[in-house]
Ligand SMILES: Cc1ncc(C[n+]2csc(CCOP(=O)(O)OP(=O)(O)O)c2C)c(N)n1
């Protein structure tokens with residue numbers, strides 16, 4: 001991986017000590033605690049359905065979403081808790097969504113895979129692998145058509161690159177980009193696996209950014225366990241996207257520490273040693289160590305962040321638990337805007 | 348009022364709405380420079396330019412999916428499918444995305460988009476190019492599915508579709524593109540969804556249909572009147588979802604007999620849904636089981652004689668009417 005990584009974090013200067021980085025660390029720690037709480041609540045039977053957690057990939061959400069502006073729009077797959085939270089969605093309402101409660105961000109109708117918070121720019125949360133890439137492409141066109149400076153960020157996994165809609169979205173984005181009509185940042189969250197199928201087993205060409213470049217979209221790879229590196233690339237390319245209206249792709253090379261989903265316990269496709277090895281490159285640890293060394297972040301500071309994150313996650317669980325389930329009448333709302341389901345006919 | 352073709356009515360609806368609202372745009376394969384496979388979009392690129400009349404690559408999923416994203420951000424895209432047969436490739440984008448994002452987001456977005464294009468049997472287009480899709484889409488909550496049978500309805504319903512807030516599957520009958528009919532001139536002439544109409548009054552039997560089969564049913568009704576003295580009441584459903592069966596029920600209360608006509612395969616089809624509903628609601632009024640007239644349960648053959656055998660025509664409708672009237 002190292003030799004193909006174009007951006008490294010060796011160029012950190014005093015800017016690294018800006019309070020912003022402490023905030024990013026705080027957010028990354030919070031995401032981790034939040035996800036650990038979701039796994040616990042899943043085991044307690046409080047969270048149903050599928051649950052895909054983000055542990056290990058925190059630098060991808062935070063490194064990029066800390067670089068965007070208010071008004072920008074974000075699409076993601078089903079591994080979406082971190083994106084919603086980083087954009088500012090209320091953790092209590094995100095947890096409530098996972099609990100299937102009326103107070104959830106999607107009123108309890110979406111669940112883990114369909115978080116949605118338009119107010120904070122989060123446009124979902126999609127459960128069909130690769131299905132949302134076209135939506136993001138169209139949204140980007142709309143933002144330019146409306147003559148705004150806003151951009152779209154679209155996250156997807158390495159596995160999503162094998163489905164037809166990926167190719168259709170890339171080709172159309174490449175074409176529309178030539179007219180400056182497609183300001184979208186595609187982010188490949190390359191965690192090495194699509195469920196249990198490794199990249200070597202799912203992609204004929206394993207250089208994923210090269211596959212994007214085939215569609216006339218600039219793409220670069222970044223070591224995404226290093227949030228400095230991610231943010232560095234993000235700042236530069238987001239500026240470029242905003243200016244040119246052309247799509248860009250970041251291949252964020254990362255790793256997921258938990259199973260694919262909460263049901264993936266045995267993980268026969270990888271060894272414990274492999275996971276352990278990657279835990280030595282925990283993105284939270286990497287940022288924490290750097291802030292310690294360069295900026296004098298103390299153990300006490302870190303402990304406080306950890307405690308605070310744990311407490312906020314616990315609060316979210318409490319809120320979710322105490323929230324009411326959706327009113328049965330909600331079953332029939334939001335199907336369509338103008339005409340609800342067929343009224344019962346009187347005979 | 349002026350006499351117009353079904354084709355021109357569709358084009359006019361789109362152009363009037365594009366004049367009225369800059370958020371309306373259209374995309375599709377060969378709709379711009381080539382001016383449309385069926386010339387529905389002729390002249391539109393010249394008038395509105397490439398940002399609003401977008402020639403896409405051959406990418407049905409890409410077209411449908413980008414339209415969903417545009418719609419979520421406030422545009423009103425129209426997607427022209429060269430024929431609806433090709434939209435199967437975009438099924439995931441339409442059924443899993445367009446139809447569901449309002450619901451799973453708890454109502455946070457509107458999805459005002461139209462997917463329109465021709466469907467149905469043509470002349471020797473064979474298995475992959477002759478299908479109808481109202482049954483397929485009609486199954487899915489979150490969509491509106493409409494099947495206009497006249498130029499006036501084509502125009503009025505397309506305007507309703509473009510001005511709405513939900514994804515609409517607008518199913519045009521390729522065989523009706525050249526059909527002429529009176530179309531109101533009023534720029535705000537619209538036809539609401541979910542209001543079926545009596546297309547022909549009669550007292551002896553009720554024929555329920557939509558789209559091209561409505562026209563075939565009307566011809567059959569005239570023949571029945573002339574040759575047999577049977578007066579059929581013909582109901583035009585106009586939209587399949589939402590489905591308005593009240594006029595059909597009212598008609599059955601009068602005639603006590605019903606025949607449902609659809610172009611495609613019988614199993615699990617729209618006619619089955621309609622016949623079941625009539626039976627549930629009007630059981631005590633019926634003097635005979637509700638009959639269905641449908642296409643044969645085979646992929647469409649190429650040979651002209653076989654093709655004609657595969658699709659329903661007036662004789663089958665007439666036979667079904669006689670059957671429910673015990674005239675055979
Ligand atoms: C079209 C489709 N096929 C299969 C699935 C089941 N599925 C869910 S996630 C997944 C793996 C996706 O891997 P990747 O895109 O790399 O994302 P990651 O889970 O690694 O974040 C599969 C096969 C699905 N949701 N959608």
Ligand SMILES: [Mg+2]
Pocket residue numbers: 157158159189190191192193194195
């Ligand atoms: Mg993956």
